[in-house]
Amino acid sequence: MNIVVCVKQVPDTASERNLKTDDKTLDREAADGLMNELDEYAVEEALQIKEAQGGEVTVLTMGPDKAAETIRKALSMGADKAVHLVDDALHGSDALQTSAALAQALRKIGFDLVILGSESTDARTGVLAAMLAERLGVPQLSLAGKVEIDGGNVRVERQTDYGHDKVEGSLPAVVSVVEKINEPRYPSFKGIMAAKKKPVEKLAVGDIELDAAAVGLGNAPTQVVEFAAAPPRAAGTIVTDEGEGGAQAADFLASKKFV
Amino acid sequence: MVDFSLSDEERQMRDTIRAFITKEVMPLEQEVLRNEREGRSSLPADVTRELREKAKKAGFWGINTPEEYGGINLGPIMAVIVAMETGRTYVPFGFGGTADNILYAGNEEQKKRYLLPTIEGERRSCFAITEPGAGSDARNIRTRAVRDGSDWVINGEKTFITGGNDADFVMVFAVTDPEKGANGGVTCFLVDRDMGWKSEPIHTMGEWGPAALVFQDVRVPHENILGEEGKGFELAMQWIGQGRYMIPARAIGAAERMLGMAVEYAKVRKTFGNPIADYQAIQWMIADSHVEIESAKWLTLYAAWQVQQGRDARHASSVAKLNGAVMANQVVDRVLQIHGGMGYTKELPIERWYRELRLLRIYEGTDEIQRRTIARNLIKGHVKLGEIG
Ligand SMILES: Cc1cc2nc3c(=O)[nH]c(=O)nc-3n(C[C@H](O)[C@H](O)[C@H](O)COP(=O)(O)OP(=O)(O)OC[C@H]3O[C@@H](n4cnc5c(N)ncnc54)[C@H](O)[C@@H]3O)c2cc1C
Numbered sequence: 001m002n003i004v005v006c007v008k009q010v011p012d013t014a015s016e017r018n019l020k021t022d023d024k025t026l027d028r029e030a031a032d033g034l035m036n037e038l039d040e041y042a043v044e045e046a047l048q049i050k051e052a053q054g055g056e057v058t059v060l061t062m063g064p065d066k067a068a069e070t071i072r073k074a075l076s077m078g079a080d081k082a083v084h085l086v087d088d089a090l091h092g093s094d095a096l097q098t099s100a101a102l103a104q105a106l107r108k109i110g111f112d113l114v115i116l117g118s119e120s121t122d123a124r125t126g127v128l129a130a131m132l133a134e135r136l137g138v139p140q141l142s143l144a145g146k147v148e149i150d151g152g153n154v155r156v157e158r159q160t161d162y163g164h165d166k167v168e169g170s171l172p173a174v175v176s177v178v179e180k181i182n183e184p185r186y187p188s189f190k191g192i193m194a195a196k197k198k199p200v201e202k203l204a205v206g207d208i209e210l211d212a213a214a215v216g217l218g219n220a221p222t223q224v225v226e227f228a229a230a231p232p233r234a235a236g237t238i239v240t241d242e243g244e245g246g247a248q249a250a251d252f253l254a255s256k257k258f259v
Numbered sequence: 260m261v262d263f264s265l266s267d268e269e270r271q272m273r274d275t276i277r278a279f280i281t282k283e284v285m286p287l288e289q290e291v292l293r294n295e296r297e298g299r300s301s302l303p304a305d306v307t308r309e310l311r312e313k314a315k316k317a318g319f320w321g322i323n324t325p326e327e328y329g330g331i332n333l334g335p336i337m338a339v340i341v342a343m344e345t346g347r348t349y350v351p352f353g354f355g356g357t358a359d360n361i362l363y364a365g366n367e368e369q370k371k372r373y374l375l376p377t378i379e380g381e382r383r384s385c386f387a388i389t390e391p392g393a394g395s396d397a398r399n400i401r402t403r404a405v406r407d408g409s410d411w412v413i414n415g416e417k418t419f420i421t422g423g424n425d426a427d428f429v430m431v432f433a434v435t436d437p438e439k440g441a442n443g444g445v446t447c448f449l450v451d452r453d454m455g456w457k458s459e460p461i462h463t464m465g466e467w468g469p470a471a472l473v474f475q476d477v478r479v480p481h482e483n484i485l486g487e488e489g490k491g492f493e494l495a496m497q498w499i500g501q502g503r504y505m506i507p508a509r510a511i512g513a514a515e516r517m518l519g520m521a522v523e524y525a526k527v528r529k530t531f532g533n534p535i536a537d538y539q540a541i542q543w544m545i546a547d548s549h550v551e552i553e554s555a556k557w558l559t560l561y562a563a564w565q566v567q568q569g570r571d572a573r574h575a576s577s578v579a580k581l582n583g584a585v586m587a588n589q590v591v592d593r594v595l596q597i598h599g600g601m602g603y604t605k606e607l608p609i610e611r612w613y614r615e616l617r618l619l620r621i622y623e624g625t626d627e628i629q630r631r632t633i634a635r636n637l638i639k640g641h642v643k644l645g646e647i648g
Contacts, residue, residue, distance in 0.1 A: 186279055188318025189331050192271050
């Protein structure tokens with residue numbers, strides 16, 4: 001089983017994140033980079049499938065040089081090798097362009113199964129899995145809370161508001177996962193030391209038969225026109241409990257349609 | 260030349276251990292405070308066991324244990340970095356897979372019976388040199404071992420023995436040749452509890468206590484001598500030497516965490532209409548604490564670096580231990596002060612740290628003994644002034 005996991009380095013949600021004023025893209029240099037949290041679940045799932053079925057886990061990321069840190073983390077967790085799509089021409093690519101670049105890279109790598117987190121904590125478009133599946137012409141099984149491989153098929157429990165759907169597709173396929181699926185392992189110290197020796201292939205736009213004029217901020221079909229900081233949080237409502245506190249709190253929640 | 264940066268791997272290991280401590284251990288902190296307030300033991304044994312299993316599964320096991328014993332032997336610098344991270348929490352927890360350094364001095368049979376089961380967590384050791392009449396002057400111990408056929412018979416009392424209440428064997432130091440005393444007349448014995456020594460808990464100002472151990476005609480086979488007869492004092496110094504720079508390492512983690520709490524509290528606590536962080540008195544306490552923590556950090560890493568280089572690190576370790584112990588006590592006192600009345604309560608962990616960190620100035624060489632060592636090294640010319648590295 002040849003599994004490719006797509007991972008993304010995102011700014012630490014705990015640190016301050018800003019858009020740059022000049023090109024309205026995220027200031028990735030200023031914030032601490034981390035592996036997108038849902039991608040850790042994707043890596044874990046890939047490792048578990050490999051441990052059960054055999055095969056190889058390749059990590060694929062698109063991002064600046066700094067994203068090598070995230071590759072290293074996935075390799076430390078136990079992935080076998082990595083491909084780093086890194087090219088200044090890719091800077092500022094939107095979801096459509098990113099999916100085009102990743103799809104080309106995936107064609108080059110080859111795969112039976114592509115696993116990714118269902119969304120990233122920075123852009124939160126949540127569309128990449130669908131776009132990849134479409135571009136690659138393979139089934140998409142999204143929001144998986146459980147994945148089973150059965151010969152040439154993949155079965156998932158797709159998480160919904162009311163529970164889950166059982167969905168089945170044929171391999172090769174693209175699967176996106178949610179938190180419920182597993183508990184990601186910590187990279188072990190041995191794994192961290194071993195990661196240094198694992199192969200990381202760097203690819204540029206020219207290596208994946210992609211036209212540089214089709215990617216990057218200047219050519220993006222979608223554009224960030226304007227942005228504004230979120231308004232500061234308004235002071236909360238304080239309910240003084242004089243015997244009626246519970247009822248007042250309930251009324252407040254009802255007025256906001258929480259209950 | 261001088262390079263203060265961590266390698267990529269060191270940084271990644273640091274981040275991983277930090278994530279583990281933050282996600283798996285710190286959530287138990289409130290439970291620890293509650294249990295201790297209500298007079299129960301800090302954590303139920305099964306919780307500690309589970310945590311250790313989880314850590315082992317994640318590969319945090321045998322951090323300083325040689326590879327041929329299943330460990331990962333990360334070396335002194337990484338050990339210090341790991342200790343700084345684990346020191347951030349007061350949950351009593353340590354990674355498994357380690358054993359006292361001097362147990363490696365045992366013969367094959369002793370390794371099988373004592374070293375390996377200690378690494379595996381099946382047996383628990385304790386180290387006993389201090390006596391009611393011999394603390395700082397450990398050379399003055401009186402516990403006596405007398406040869407009787409193929410056995411030795413031990414009589415005497417040990418005190419303040421960490422782990423002595425739970426240990427199932429002790430590395431005990433006894434006089435085998437009173438004429439020579441510490442100069443070739445002290446021997447280390449591996450003594451199982453069922454050979455007859457007794458332990459008695461000692462209550463302390465901390466949340467845990469050591470034990471007093473009583474040896475009354477305890478018969479120990481000759482083959483239970485660790486190392487050589489008469490070479491015990493050297494082993495004792497080796498044991499103490501190994502841990503010395505680890506003591507400030509843990510203290511740095513605790514002090515940094517507390518300083519973080521103090522900074523956050525100073526920003527939100529208002530008096531006279533302003534956050535107390537606006538007042539110079541508070542700012543100076545924050546600044547001084549940071550300066551002292553940073554000094555301790557680099558002195559400790561320097562001592563560890565000396566060990567890693569295979570150099571004689573005794574002086575650097577004494578400097579780091581003295582500095583770190585004093586630093587931690589000053590920082591916790593300031594942090595408590597910044598928190599005002601809240602700092603004094605058992606709702607927050609500061610008073611707990613205050614009590615616990617006080618020990619650092621006493622055990623494994625008191626402040627005064629460290630100063631004595633440092634001064635002697637200079638006065639006798641063992642250490643030259645004006646050196647770097
Ligand atoms: C919680 C705890 C755990 C411990 N764990 C262990 C253990 O596992 N194994 C073990 O063997 N021991 C252990 N000890 C013992 C510890 O190492 C001793 O307490 C320490 O060495 C000091 O000895 P003492 O208490 O006898 O103090 P003393 O030596 O009696 O010192 C009393 C005071 O006099 C000062 N002083 C002594 N000599 C001089 C001098 N020459 N010049 C100036 N000042 C001096 C000291 O600094 C101190 O302030 C532990 C102690 C405690 C409290």
